Amino acid sequence: MPAAAPPATPRARTVVARATALSKVYGHGETRVTALDSVSVEFHRAEFTAIMGPSGSGKSTLMHCMAGLDTVSSGSARIGDTELASLGDRQLTRLRRDKVGFVFQAFNLLPTLTALENITLPMDIAGRRPDPEWLGQIVTTLGLSGRLGHRPNQLSGGQQQRVAVARALTAKPEIIFADEPTGNLDSRSGAELLGFLAESVRALEQTVVMVTHDPVAASYADRVLFLADGRIVDELHRPTADAVLDRMRSLPGAHAPDPRS
Numbered sequence: 001m002p003a004a005a006p007p008a009t010p011r012a013r014t015v016v017a018r019a020t021a022l023s024k025v026y027g028h029g030e031t032r033v034t035a036l037d038s039v040s041v042e043f044h045r046a047e048f049t050a051i052m053g054p055s056g057s058g059k060s061t062l063m064h065c066m067a068g069l070d071t072v073s074s075g076s077a078r079i080g081d082t083e084l085a086s087l088g089d090r091q092l093t094r095l096r097r098d099k100v101g102f103v104f105q106a107f108n109l110l111p112t113l114t115a116l117e118n119i120t121l122p123m124d125i126a127g128r129r130p131d132p133e134w135l136g137q138i139v140t141t142l143g144l145s146g147r148l149g150h151r152p153n154q155l156s157g158g159q160q161q162r163v164a165v166a167r168a169l170t171a172k173p174e175i176i177f178a179d180e181p182t183g184n185l186d187s188r189s190g191a192e193l194l195g196f197l198a199e200s201v202r203a204l205e206q207t208v209v210m211v212t213h214d215p216v217a218a219s220y221a222d223r224v225l226f227l228a229d230g231r232i233v234d235e236l237h238r239p240t241a242d243a244v245l246d247r248m249r250s251l252p253g254a255h256a257p258d259p260r261s
């Protein structure tokens, strides 16, 4: 009889960021919108989470509140043990600089700097020196070794986006927030980028939270959170693109696909 596979060793699950009963209300009176309605969620070290949901379901608001880019109306958003609402503007800026990495659709690279200079810029501004071994590992993981002396206009869109990811990883942030990071890429470059993000989670134990509309992009994540009307209504682990698409179709506010198409 074949021996049973040994049980997977449970990994210590360090909570890197946490929302507790987080609500966000915009406007007053008739223009009042509840963008987030008592959301509680944890993000763990070395975990890749995708956030999906119909337009207006609160994805960006959740990311902005968790990243300290927007304030909460009630409840709490924490990074590590730090309650973001307890911080003043300067402390928040410092926390974002030291603990949070961002990857947006627009790469936001400086055209006059080389790829390497763009990667190390946030640390230069903070007066910190990148750990050369770590930087080397990131550059190798992202396949940028031969491109470090190039300026952004000498790089493809995919390579520019990888430089943006390297920039986010270099400061060893507690957590990286990515907003539609593949939105401007062709499907091959997008797949490459998502592969690298997933690799940074596996090989570098990075924590990544990504907002996306794309079920294929979400399938690179370890879990997918589904938002509808400001609430987390579903969660999928080890998702496939088809499973994500299925759940998306059943969400409140989702447009049911036309059976004739």
Ligand SMILES: Nc1ncnc2c1ncn2[C@@H]1O[C@H](COP(=O)(O)OP(=O)(O)OP(=O)(O)O)[C@@H](O)[C@H]1O
Residues within 6 Å of the ligand: 026, 027, 033, 034, 035, 053, 054, 055, 056, 057, 058, 059, 060, 061, 062
């Ligand atoms: N600054 C703001 N002022 C007023 N209402 C806002 C503001 N930002 C977002 N909202 C509203 O909050 C709700 C959630 O918006 P949010 O941008 O988080 O949704 P989303 O899921 O990211 O949408 P999309 O997929 O279209 O980007 C929406 O109804 C939106 O109109």
